[in-house]
Amino acid sequence: MERKRVVVSAPGKVILFGEHSVVYGKLAVAAAIDKRLFISLEENNEGTIAIKLEGFEREDKLVVLDIVSLPSFSKKLFENLLEIEWNVKDTTNGGLSKPPCFLSSSFQDFLSQGGNKDSWMKNIEEYLESHSSYLSATQAVRAAVFLFVICYLTILVYSKETENTKGLSVTVQSQIPVGAGLGSSASFSVALITSLLVFSGDIHSQQLSEDISGALKESINRWAFVCETFLHGTPSGMDNTIATFGGFLSYRNGKKETFQVHSDILRFIVVDSGVPRSTQKMVSQVRQRYQQFPQIISPILTCMDEIAIQFTHSAASSLVSDIFSQQLAMLMKTNHHLLNAMGVGHPLLEDIISIAQQFGFEGAKLTGAGGGGCAIILIDYGKSIEHVDKLLNTLHSTPHSYRCFEIVLGGTGVQIHHQTS
Ligand SMILES: Nc1ncnc2c1ncn2[C@@H]1O[C@H](COP(=O)(O)OP(=O)(O)O)[C@@H](O)[C@H]1O
Ligand SMILES: C[C@@](O)(CCOP(=O)(O)O)CC(=O)O
Incomplete structure (x- = not known):
């Protein structure tokens, strides 16, 4: 039988006008580009989550995490934290729920307090630091792995209680240089969220292609914004919006407008x-x-x-x-x-x-x-x-x-x- 596998991609972007000023509510103009980041998730039987970042900072990086202790560890964590019932699917509007508030507020707390000791994120960090491949990784790799684990727990473990996952191989391949202004972090955030939502069965490929500008992409974009907050602190939201919707966008205060320009002029x-x-x-x-x-x-x-x-x-x-x-x-x-x-x-x-x-x-x-x-x-x-x-x-x-x-x-x-x- 073919193993469960999902492959998703999201584009990088260029900002034509308005970087930085967009953070202060000014208008910006950006376009998706023909360089993309791909994430593949595949089930394995190895009892690990193996995260491979291909060509990251010019070499392959591999972080291997023990999956056996993860579900029980995280369930305990969530039980202590949550009194709310929460489900990824938002049946009222056909899209997905907003990212649970504990997720966004914890990101913010964690960032503003420089890693508050009582924060549940600190517990995740301790779990991650018990793995040598994480300990020896660069800050940029750690950030990507940390984000992956938080999203994995929130979408797959907490919402589904999938204690029977035997293992997962995650591969990230990217044509977008990292940390060079072409929106690699937003592409990573958008592809990550979408791949997990497809893997969990919360969205299907058909749904996404049929629902180009609909509720589903709006939901993915909201989730990706929370991820960007984790990676950046105070993003304007433009990068994740362009990575989700593609095309050309003007953007101000969370509102996007699409427009068309002849690409033979805009070279x-x-x-x-x-x-x-x-x-x-x-x-x-x-x-x-x-x-x-x-x-x-x-x-x-x-x-x-x-x-x-x-x-x-x-x-x-x-x-x-x-x-x-x-x-x-x-x-x-x-x-x-x-x-x-x-x-x-x-x-x-x-x-x-x-x-x-x-x-x-x-x-x-x-x-x-x-x-x-x-x-x-x-x-x-x-x-x-x-x-x-x-x-x-x-x-x-x-x-x-x-x-x-x-x-x-x-x-x-x-x-x-x-x-x-
Ligand atoms: N290929 C990738 N694989 C994993 N994480 C990535 C990848 N590309 C970018 N990231 C994440 O995004 C961060 C870079 O974000 P940032 O400094 O905003 O650069 P950019 O301008 O390219 O978005 C990295 O530190 C990493 O955490
Ligand atoms: C500086 C800014 O306007 C764009 C940053 O783009 P990038 O992460 O350098 O690709 C920040 C933002 O819009 O959140």
Whole structure:
């Protein structure tokens, strides 16, 4: 008999306008890209949860957890904590329930108290730390494994009481560089939640493809937001929204609007500076600046809002392609300078952007949280393939050997590729 197996993927994203300002309720514009993260869950008989992160931080990482003690351990934990009856399925609106409040509030408490000793999360950490492969893992791997275990307990163990799971092999493969501004954490969160919900039988692949913009994707998105809160602290919710729904989105205060733009006008190269940074750190750095100098940072945020609004107007109007391209380049350049003024730039991002300008590519900016990570360069309307190749070769042959690739915008949101039960 074929073993129970589920494979799910979610796309990465680029933010065209409005990173950081979106955290303060300003408009942002983002698009899904043709780079995806895949999660596969497969039953095994080995009495373990084996989590393999392929090519993570350029090498494979494997964390193996004992599954035998997990259900009894977690049931005890939940019994002490919960007085509410809770079920994943929300039969009233055909979607899924909101993430249980204990989950979201515990994430917040855990983060704000730097790991409160009485928190049930602390107990999970103790369980995880009894495994050598977890103890020796990097912080980024630990965060991913911790999140997996919390979601696994909440969706599979607590709601179903599946004490008979014999083991689980989890494999994560990703085409999205980690911590580079292309939304790897949101893709991970969305794919993780969806894979567990499919594995638990709470959603079926057919349901998801038929219900593209419906209640189900809204539910997945809500759950993924809680996961993003765990990984980031105070996310705007835009990254998980784009990873769930795909396409092009403008986003403000939890409200999304989809729009269409001709992809032959919106052509971009992504260049990875190779400088690692954490979104959580960059967001809190901006917050500190905002709290210290509100009169200075507020107008910058307002300008960013206006830039994103102007872009949506230009995209909706029937401007001829080269005029639109020129406007877009100007808006990108201005947005980038404003991000620098907020302190989220990096010398290597400036190096990339100045190389682009030497080749006549004026529209370039950092994308995502900044402080390193990726820049995007607009391939202006009418630029020849040879011209683009020259730019790519030059970027690649600098002492920093920048990794660069052209992206296709507007990719599909979360997808289920395989399901056997
Ligand atoms: N392929 C992956 N496998 C497991 N976890 C991942 C993967 N990619 C990203 N993550 C999680 O997301 C975190 C990176 O988040 P973040 O700093 O916001 O970067 P990004 O800008 O790429 O979203 C990692 O530390 C890890 O916990
Ligand atoms: C800086 C921010 O606007 C985007 C962060 O994107 P990324 O995690 O760097 O891919 C934060 C957010 O929207 O939550």
